[in-house]
Amino acid sequence: xxxxxxxxxxxxxxxxxxxxxxxxxxxxxxxxxxxxxxxxxxxxxxxxxxxxxxxxxxxxxxxxxxxxxxxxxxxxxxxxxxxxx
Numbered sequence: 001x002x003x004x005x006x007x008x009x010x011x012x013x014x015x016x017x018x019x020x021x022x023x024x025x026x027x028x029x030x031x032x033x034x035x036x037x038x039x040x041x042x043x044x045x046x047x048x049x050x051x052x053x054x055x056x057x058x059x060x061x062x063x064x065x066x067x068x069x070x071x072x073x074x075x076x077x078x079x080x081x082x083x084x085x
Contacts, residue, residue: 008074011067015079018060025053 006014032046064080 005066005070008067008071011063011071012079014063015060018056018063018080022053022056022060025049025056029053 029046029049032049033043036042036046038046060080064075064077067079068075
């Protein structure tokens with residue numbers, strides 16, 4: 001038995017939530033980079049947030065591929081991609 005896929009509406013909701021998380025992660029990363037050195041042990045948290053944002057971006061790209069495969073007539077770049085900031 002295959003698992004149910006997200007509806008187009010659910011994709012839109014997930015995309016909005018993940019875009020908000022990505023924006024908050026960027027704000028926190030900037031705050032850390034302005035508060036701590038950019039190299040050495042103290043720079044690790046900011047660098048890890050940058051890595052996490054990169055991985056989140058990759059996940060968003062893959063979710064966008066799923067959206068286009070599952071709902072080609074309802075898909076839009078503004079659901080997951082960089083179009084949704």
